[in-house]
Amino acid sequence: MMKRRIVFFTLIVVLLPSIIMAKGDPDRGKEIYDKRCWWCHGEEGAGDGPAAEFLNPPPRDFTAGMYKFKTTPFDEYTPTDQDLFNMIKGEFTKNSITGWTGMNDSSMPGWGDMLSEQDIWDLVAYIKTLGELEPPEKGSISYDSQIPPSEESIAKGREIFKEMCAECHGEEGRGDGTKKLKDDWGYRTWPRNLTKGWSFRISNDPKDIYTRITVGIPGTQMPSFADPASKKKLSDEERWHVANYVASLDEPYKKPTDNTVIKAVRIEEEVPEKPDDPVWDKAEYTSFYFVPQIIAKERHFTPSLNSISVKAVYNDKDIAILLEWDDRTYSLPGDKKAIEIADGEVFEDGVAIQLPIHIPDGSEKPYFGMGDASKPVNIWFWKSPSSKDAPQTIKLINAKGFEKQEERDPSEAGLKAVGTYNKGTWRVVMKRALKAGDPEKDIQFVSGKFIPIAFAAWDGSNQEKGSKHVMTTWYWLFLKPEPGIGVYAWPIVIALLVFGGELMWLRSARKK
Ligand code: HEC
Ligand code: HEC
Incomplete structure (x- = not known):
């Protein structure tokens, strides 16, 4: 008897805090929400805060009660409380560069470093009242059947991927499928580029990929492959194989890191003019984030390109820089296929390198928006063909700020460029002599010095043209001297x- 009572009281003492915790207080949640969340998610939670129009993807509308990244089965509308908690806390998606947590490649921050666990449970309780969510009946899906990754499993997954996923995610998984997709709210959505593991909203761990394939991403075209009513159905085993395959697609070199220096490697042979030259294997990629251009008009808030990877090699005469970036669309103006998949008019794709004309001695760089009066810049601007029969073009621009641009003949500096597009990836090589043109007008490359360098790119199928583009800040190019x-x-x-x-x-x- 006595024993039972002890067990009972112990249970109460152990469970009480978690009973209280799990509940969360919606009134306290509202107070926090009104401070931290409304400017994106809106005062009433309808996803229409003042910042919303500048965000892509847009903030969630909580009034619909529909959540994208849940772990409950496809036929269960409601996420678990833990799903909402994880999403708000965001610690499982830590960005290695900014140190921020949150939903990758979206503006949704993680709040684990700023709010207490109780605060987050209170927010969960409040958000649930906005969408009048019924409690979930089924709970999270099970992972008991997990098949560990192996060559065999990945090979099976590859076949399934071709048949079930490639039409949207592209043959190589770069999100360059052939379909124009909209979500339930009417916004344009792009299938994830599966070779950029860091850009998955949740993660590219096989378990998380399996969850997305099994549950789907509600509100978007990403279907559940566990739905027996669907034409596209996969067995549990097949879902694990394809999850293992998708995890294997990750190309880690594309992930921007805190390395800010592109090391140009000195080579003995001729400097390559084309992207597929095997000489490029001698150099390593350095990758950088793109941000939309929002300083000068026309400002840009809905970018489609998120990073660029760069290599450089040089010899005693020339230097060549290889620019590689994933772009879901080959933007050929006038082309029927390109027009079908684009948002609005199709312009050319493009990429540009910005370099100071005079290499600074210290760390003082020109203004990154096209230089300034005392520190002018060279811009090497490559564009894809403007029509089926037109050539690619390279422009040489000297600038002292946005307003002061002078276009020059690229042959004055012997500047050349060649680009190729393949299954969702552009590769462009720009080549020039180390010493070229006029030292007052053209950068003269030297080894052993840190040379500021910045990049910009245009996705012509995303209405990017002129000042509407994505860009990086200044980084460094370093020509490694011969040992x-x-x-x-x-x-x-x-x-x-x-x-x-x-x-x-x-x-x-x-x-x-
Ligand atoms: C800077 C803008 C911004 C702020 C501030 C912000 N969010 Fe978000 N939030 C977003 C965006 C954008 C998404 C949608 C991402 C997507 O669709 O991939 C999102 C999505 C969500 C989701 C949905 C996850 C899912 O599975 O569908 C939840 C829950 C959420 N936010 C909660 C919050 C809470 C709580 C706060 C305040 C503590 C907050 N957000 C603050 C931008 C923001
Ligand atoms: C009809 C088009 C379509 C098909 C078919 C499709 N997807 Fe998707 N997928 C999408 C879209 C759109 C998104 C992005 C949704 C969003 O976040 O807005 C997406 C997102 C994803 C994500 C991102 C998860 C994250 O955390 O960010 C993964 C993983 C994924 N899909 C895997 C697959 C696999 C594997 C298959 C095949 C078994 C597949 N998809 C089939 C359209 C599709």
Whole structure:
């Protein structure tokens, strides 16, 4: 009897905090919401806060009670409380560069570093009142059947992917499918680029991918493959295989890191003019985030390109820079297919490199928006063909700010460029002599110095043209000097000093 009572009280003491915690207080939640969330999600939670019109994807409308990233089965409308909690806390999607948490590649921040767990439960309770959510009946899907990744599983997954996913996500998974997709709210959506694991809203862990395939992403065209009524149905086993395959598509070099320096490698052979030259294997990619251009008119808030990867090589005469970025669409003006998939008029795709004309001695860089009066810049601007029979073009622009641009003949500096598009990826090589043109008008490359460099790109199928584009801030280009005698000599000198010292010590030790 006594024993039972002890068990009972112990249970109460252990469970009470979690009973209270799980409940959350919607009134407190509202207070926090009115401070932290309304400017994106709207005062009434309808996804229409003052910042909303500038965000892509747009903030969730909580009044519909529909959530995209839930773990309950496809035929269960309501997410679990834990799903909402995880989404708001956001710690499982930590961005390695900014240190921010939140939903990757979207403006939804994580709040785990700012709000307490109780605050977040209170928010969960409040958000649920906005959409009048019924409690979920089924809970999260199970992962008991997980098939660990193996070559065999990945190979099976590849076949399933071709048949079930490629039409939207593209043959190689770069999101360059052939379908124009809208979500239930009428916004344009793009299938995720599955080779950029870092851009998954949740993560590219096989478990999370399996969840998305099994549950679908409600409100979007991403279907559930567990729905028996669907034409596209996969067995549980098949879903694990394709999840393992998708996880294997990740190309980690595309992930921007905190490395801000592109190391140009010195080579003996000719500098390559084309992107597919095997010489490029000698250099490594450095990747950077793109941000939309919002300083000058016309401002841009709905970018489609999110990063660029860059390599550089040089010899005693020339330098070549390889620019690689994923673009879901090959934007050929006038082309029927391009028009079908584009949003509005189709312009050319493009990419540009910005360099200071005079390499600064210190860390002082020109104004990154096309330089300024005292620190002018060179812009090398490549564009894809403007029609089926037109050539690609390269422009050379000298600028002292947005308003002061002078277009020059690229042959004055011997500037050349060649680009190729393949299954969702552009690769463009720009090549020039190290010393070229007029030193007052053209950058003269030198090794051993940190040269500021910045990039911009245009997706012509996303109505990007002129000042409407994405860009990076300044980074550095460094031409690694040839390892001369200076570099090699040092270890020998050091070895001699150490060895010599040791001999002295041995000698003096022997004497004793
Ligand atoms: C800077 C804008 C911004 C702020 C501030 C913001 N959010 Fe979001 N939130 C978003 C966007 C954008 C999405 C949609 C992302 C997507 O669709 O991929 C989103 C999505 C969500 C989701 C939906 C997840 C799902 O599975 O559908 C929840 C829940 C959420 N936000 C809660 C909050 C809470 C709570 C706060 C305040 C503590 C908050 N957000 C503050 C922009 C914001
Ligand atoms: C009809 C088009 C369509 C098909 C078919 C499709 N997807 Fe998707 N998928 C999408 C869209 C659209 C999104 C982005 C939804 C959003 O967040 O707005 C998406 C998103 C995803 C994500 C992102 C998850 C995250 O955390 O960000 C994964 C993973 C994914 N799909 C895998 C697959 C796999 C695997 C298949 C095949 C078994 C598949 N998809 C089939 C349209 C599709």
